[in-house]
Amino acid sequence: MAGRWATFDCYGTLIDWNAGIGAVLERLFGVEHAPRLLERYHELEPGVQAEAYRPYAVVLGLTLERLAAESGYGLPEGESAMLARSLPEWPPFPEVPEALAELRRRGWSLGVLSNCDRELLAASQLALGVPFDVTVAAGDVHSYKPAHGHWERFFELTAAERGRHVHVAASLFHDVVPASELGLTSVWVNRLGEAADPRPARELPDIEALPETLDELVPA
Numbered sequence: 368m369a370g371r372w373a374t375f376d377c378y379g380t381l382i383d384w385n386a387g388i389g390a391v392l393e394r395l396f397g398v399e400h401a402p403r404l405l406e407r408y409h410e411l412e413p414g415v416q417a418e419a420y421r422p423y424a425v426v427l428g429l430t431l432e433r434l435a436a437e438s439g440y441g442l443p444e445g446e447s448a449m450l451a452r453s454l455p456e457w458p459p460f461p462e463v464p465e466a467l468a469e470l471r472r473r474g475w476s477l478g479v480l481s482n483c484d485r486e487l488l489a490a491s492q493l494a495l496g497v498p499f500d501v502t503v504a505a506g507d508v509h510s511y512k513p514a515h516g517h518w519e520r521f522f523e524l525t526a527a528e529r530g531r532h533v534h535v536a537a538s539l540f541h542d543v544v545p546a547s548e549l550g551l552t553s554v555w556v557n558r559l560g561e562a563a564d565p566r567p568a569r570e571l572p573d574i575e576a577l578p579e580t581l582d583e584l585v586p587a
Contacts, residue, residue, distance in 0.1 A: 374478040376536035387457030416511040423484040424451035455490030462575040467497040480517040513545040
């Protein structure tokens with residue numbers, strides 16, 4: 368499968384997971400507590416993922432349970448699955464569908480490398496409205512990024528040329544740093560105004576200008 372390849376993390380990059388997770392936390396714990404709990408959620412989840420491979424729906428539930436217990440809030444019985452149930456409704460960022468469609472018009476092949484379950488990821492891909500050529504989910508490799516399994520499987524499936532591949536993601540920890548460890552070119556979608564070390568090849572505030580950026584990095 369020769370040609371130019373752009374791979375993407377999904378949640379936080381293409382899908383607004385802060386909006387999705389935040390809405391659940393507001394419903395469970397109140398609007399005033401949700402921003403602080405959302406920040407803590409993102410600190411807890413990588414630790415749950417690092418313990419052992421579990422389906423992402425289980426990771427979501429365990430992280431929510433630990434967040435509730437640590438914070439001293441009661442979690443209603445049966446509601447630990449609320450995040451997984453809500454995930455198919457998490458919205459794409461506004462500019463994403465058109466930017467992805469433009470990449471396809473320019474001849475880019477598109478892939479998703481996600482820590483999500485394949486079944487949940489399929490619902491988000493439908494919401495994006497643009498087909499992907501390759502999807503690698505956590506269940507396919509039984510590991511979570513920043514482990515390298517997603518990229519290794521991607522290159523096994525596609526035989527893509529590393530010099531004609533760019534990885535696009537919002538997470539430094541899960542994506543930009545391991546991509547750098549693998550010697551890959553990356554574009555950091557810095558939606559939160561953070562600082563990066565190591566520096567990715569390019570930094571963008573969203574993906575509206577991604578088609579032009581990728582064409583600069585890998586000319587047709």
